[in-house]
Amino acid sequence: MDVYIWIVTLCVSFASIETLSCKREGKCKISRIHSMKAADCHGKDMTQFTQCLGKDIEVVDLSFNRIRKLAKEDLTKYSNLKILYLNDNSIAAIDKQAFEGSDYLQTLDLSLNSLTKIPPVLFQLPSLQSLYLGQNLNMNIVDVVEKAKPIKSPLFHLDISYVMTEEPGELPDLGFMPTLEKYNISGNKLISMTTKHFAGLCSLKFLDTTNVSIEYEEDGCGCWTINRWLISRKVNFKPFVCHRKEAECLQDVPIDDFKVYEKCIGELKEELRKSKMKTILLIVVPIGAAVILAIVAYFFVRRRRKLKKKQKADPTQEIMLNNAVKKA
Numbered sequence: 001m002d003v004y005i006w007i008v009t010l011c012v013s014f015a016s017i018e019t020l021s022c023k024r025e026g027k028c029k030i031s032r033i034h035s036m037k038a039a040d041c042h043g044k045d046m047t048q049f050t051q052c053l054g055k056d057i058e059v060v061d062l063s064f065n066r067i068r069k070l071a072k073e074d075l076t077k078y079s080n081l082k083i084l085y086l087n088d089n090s091i092a093a094i095d096k097q098a099f100e101g102s103d104y105l106q107t108l109d110l111s112l113n114s115l116t117k118i119p120p121v122l123f124q125l126p127s128l129q130s131l132y133l134g135q136n137l138n139m140n141i142v143d144v145v146e147k148a149k150p151i152k153s154p155l156f157h158l159d160i161s162y163v164m165t166e167e168p169g170e171l172p173d174l175g176f177m178p179t180l181e182k183y184n185i186s187g188n189k190l191i192s193m194t195t196k197h198f199a200g201l202c203s204l205k206f207l208d209t210t211n212v213s214i215e216y217e218e219d220g221c222g223c224w225t226i227n228r229w230l231i232s233r234k235v236n237f238k239p240f241v242c243h244r245k246e247a248e249c250l251q252d253v254p255i256d257d258f259k260v261y262e263k264c265i266g267e268l269k270e271e272l273r274k275s276k277m278k279t280i281l282l283i284v285v286p287i288g289a290a291v292i293l294a295i296v297a298y299f300f301v302r303r304r305r306k307l308k309k310k311q312k313a314d315p316t317q318e319i320m321l322n323n324a325v326k327k328a
């Protein structure tokens with residue numbers, strides 16, 4: 001009995017500690033955005049990921065706070081999260097498992113933090129479409145991507161602006177990303193770019209190259225090949241400023257890059273075919289079922305009418321039928 005009371009007291013005091021700390025933390029404003037339940041916790045001087053929101057929250061704006069770390073259990077409670085803004089904090093570390101189970105997360109903004117790496121699981125989240133990593137001034141993005149490959153998230157928009165600002169680095173080799181349409185690489189110091197870095201991005205429509213500087217290690221012709229590659233694929237971008245003359249750089253694109261590009265296009269077509277099939281099935285199956293039902297109903301009604309007519313013509317049949325019905 002004593003133990004029981006002790007446990008209850010402990011639970012109650014834990015609960016009150018939590019409500020107390022939630023009171024002290026200051027309330028986030030709850031509202032609805034596009035029919036999603038949203039919490040505005042912008043600029044609340046928070047040092048940790050708040051645990052004071054409801055489990056059903058879908059949009060959380062924690063931008064402009066003082067969060068330093070994302071721990072494993074910080075997001076566990078919020079499994080319905082679709083949009084999360086953590087930009088403009090001081091996050092320097094994210095636990096490897098912190099985003100495991102964030103299956104509905106579509107947008108994640110981690111820009112303006114102090115991250116040097118992020119957990120590979122971010123590139124595997126099944127719903128993630130927009131990932132902002134910009135202005136983490138010294139992120140080793142090449143290493144991050146290499147550890148995360150192959151990328152499975154259906155990313156549509158990737159922002160890696162201003163992540164290589166001190167030491168010049170290479171662009172990450174993203175591999176196949178048939179879904180990527182917007183790519184922000186602005187403000188980076190780059191070395192040795194080649195078409196390899198864009199070959200698997202066959203849906204790319206917009207590339208932000210503002211303030212990209214290139215320090216050439218190689219012959220520097222890659223710069224022209226990339227410009228030509230992107231222009232011929234109708235990507236909207238500001239061409240890279242190349243230090244050599246174009247006439248000196250008429251090399252062809254490596255055949256392997258074409259192969260990667262073709263494979264990406266193939267994957268895209270396959271996805272399109274699949275989604276078409278799905279739509280067709282979604283439309284055809286119910287219509288087909290309705291038609292069959294209507295036909296069956298029609299024949300059923302017709303048979304009953306015929307039977308009734310017969311009964312009127314032949315009264316013995318009616319007696320027999322009535323008997324049969326009674327037996328049943």
Ligand SMILES: *[C@@H]1O[C@H](CO)[C@@H](O)[C@H](O)[C@H]1NC(C)=O
Pocket residue numbers: 134135159161162184185186187208
């Ligand atoms: C790319 O990133 C820079 C810096 O983070 C930002 O100012 C710019 O608006 C971004 N471009 C796009 C198209 O979002």
Ligand SMILES: *[C@@H]1O[C@H](CO)[C@@H](O)[C@H](O)[C@H]1NC(C)=O
Pocket residue numbers: 187210211
């Ligand atoms: C590009 O760099 C220049 C000089 O460092 C800076 O003044 C300008 O604001 C930058 N532009 C953008 C869009 O970041």
